[in-house]
Amino acid sequence: MSRFANLADKSKGPSKQGRAIQDAVKHSGEVIAATTPPPSRLGRKAIAAYFSPEMSMAMHVCARKNGLSLQTLMAEAFDDVLRKYGESPIGG
Numbered sequence: 001m002s003r004f005a006n007l008a009d010k011s012k013g014p015s016k017q018g019r020a021i022q023d024a025v026k027h028s029g030e031v032i033a034a035t036t037p038p039p040s041r042l043g044r045k046a047i048a049a050y051f052s053p054e055m056s057m058a059m060h061v062c063a064r065k066n067g068l069s070l071q072t073l074m075a076e077a078f079d080d081v082l083r084k085y086g087e088s089p090i091g092g
Contacts, residue, residue, distance in 0.1 A: 047078075 051059075063073040079089035 059073060060070060063070045066073070068076075075091065079091060082089050
């Protein structure tokens with residue numbers, strides 16, 4: 001028996017769990033979101049990091065006080081870091 005024999009079975013269709021989700025969605029009338037990203041994310045790449053709750057709150061408050069989105073504030077911060085290290089700022 002090939003060590004990849006189980007992979008052939010998986011390509012036959014959704015798993016039991018996947019079928020259960022599809023059936024539940026059909027019965028509820030809920031629309032499944034498309035797998036393509038929204039236009040605002042096309043051509044962009046996520047950058048993620050973990051910070052303390054205090055840093056998170058401070059960034060959110062700063063953004064709100066200045067009428068900015070968190071993403072815009074972070075893009076500005078990243079541009080400042082790039083300038084600090086002699087790189088050209090990219091912008092959001």
